[in-house]
Amino acid sequence: MSDETGQRVGEESGQLSAVPLLVRWRAVRQRESFVVAATAIAVLLFPYLFVRAPVISTALQGYQSLAELIVIWGIFVIGFDLLHGYTGLLSFGHAAFWGGGAYAAGVFAIHVSGSPLVMIAVGITFSVLLAWVLGFLTLRRGGIYFAILTLAFGQMLYYMALQPLADLTGGDNGLGIGGTAIEPLLGFIPLGAGIPVITTFVATWMYTLIGVAMVLTVAFAYRVLNSPYGMVFRAIRENEQRAEFVGLNVQRYKLMAFVLSGGISGLAGSLFAIQQARVPVESLFWTTSGEVVIMSVIGGVGSLFGGPIGAAVYLYVANVVQGMREVVLFVQVDKLFPGAQAVVLPEWASPADYWHLLLGLLFVAVVVFIPRGGLWGGLKSIGHRIGNRLGGGR
């Protein structure tokens, strides 16, 4: 079960006398409580490092709403990976659950109640039901046919939202929910307000809500993957025929993987609707399905924590690098302004225009050099090497 655990790389380096410590570390990091706690800490520290930490955030040029978006997409990728990475079913229609959840939450907010928690519940419920139906229809075929079927159904929903249901969905313009339609959390906590005590870390209740959703998603997915279900999912991925001939009801388990995956995607989608206060119609378009596949591959297929990493890298390139007109240097160029200096790049050196190319190169590099584990797998193998150097040895 080493494929979904494992923690940061550098932590164990440094002490050569640490062999028993290392052994204990390896035992500890398999524990569910540890995985959940580590996720909570990572979620807590991430916006601080990305947005507010003195030197790093300046260099990264991160901002709060991007941090939120990264975590939301991270949840989506985890949901997607449950189906693709663990059960071996490549869906090209996951936009249906992301966008479906977002629209369900948004429509509910406008017409019934804007309570964020209820919106989330509605989004998840809608996606689960949708996944049940689509899964029932698409899982009859395997491999490429399954991918095409999911793509077709996803596009069907997109065109439904675009035209026939335009009254409900806002059609081409997307669904404007509006910040005022979304009520405060639990009725009295505005999502934009600062959260006491840990403001430095997470800043707003909005991020806290998203972060808690991420921690719960990881806890849920980790538990599923370590339940009999997780074993059955892997078995189906490895050898479907054999799985059937040990007496497993493969079809049902595939449907369950599809439903669980759709539900998590719906959670991410409804968070997206809450965070953006609108639902663009592109959230149902096939490019969204493509994006989640790319994120999953970059981060590492079949690893729980690879997903959010892939999401972070992808969104960072798509949002920050895309607008990058200057780089921050840590040498003092101008004596008048001490500290970090921003240098405006000449036009030809600006990465902004090439962000698609950069993403493409990154994607190709990952596929060629670390195809099996993506970025997360790469980090883990470095960690293993350091561990072995320290005298552990598995």
Next chain:
Amino acid sequence: MASSDATTTETDQSRQADETETGVDRAAEPLLETDGLVKQFGGLTATDDVDISVERGERVSLIGPNGAGKSTIINLITRRLEPTEGDIHFKGQSILGLSPHEVVQRGMSKSFQTASIFPTLTVRQNARIAALAAEHGSFRFNFLRHRRRYPAVEEVARETLDAVGLWDQRESAAEDLPYGDKRRLEIGIALAAEPDMLLMDEPTAGMSPEETHATVDLIERVKEERGLTFLLVEHDMEIVFRVSDRIVVLNRGAVIAEGPPRRYARIRTCRTRTSEVSRSEQSRRRSRRRDRPSDRADRRHGGDDRGRAPARRRGGRRLLRREPHPA
């Protein structure tokens, strides 16, 4: 979900019904019985009116040349193929209309012609999945229970790996095992489901002589310890003779003869490898020539070969060849 639960309870009930039947009835009724099984692929008749019955605890081998329909019969019995005509009874009930996994849950397990395993999982995980499937194969909403809360599954996985001698390699990835071990793991996976009957499709295909011996030993041990019923498809006559109680000979989709192995002692295949075996067979043959029972001769092809090796009729076939009399 309701439907799957219903199926489960149905299966449970049928199992209980099996249990509560009187011993006499159970002994009388064959574990597996095919009734006029016909399978046509377009114009080609792959199996032609095949009646096979396998008693509880019996070891039956299916032999015959390539294209005789052996694999088709296995696929029909395991419900991978739908028969054109005929019926299949397992434990007294028709299994037509069941899906493959339901047949497995009723106690019929299969080992494949190639090493069909879960390659990137560890050996132990392979066995664990099989044990889990046996215990909880029917669909349940248990996705929030940690797998540590299934000690019985771990126990079965352990026993199985002990039985096939792979416990020491339990932590290595299944794909890293040598071929013979992969096949043993595969047999282990089939056994971990704790079946009443095991179908084996060429269990030693592609193995080295040592691996073959190890596998045959394994089969014999399982046969002793668990009293399993076997249906074996095999080309290697050494294995067929060592393992089976009864041999069914197929040709062109039809059963052309069946009987205990000593009746076929005079048939040798071109694939028999070890000379010791043929020597021992020869001596066995000498001692048994007196009491040879009469054949169940093939009805459709005329009965002129009663008491003879069936291959004689199709003298040109390479698989079943008559050996010259020992001097």
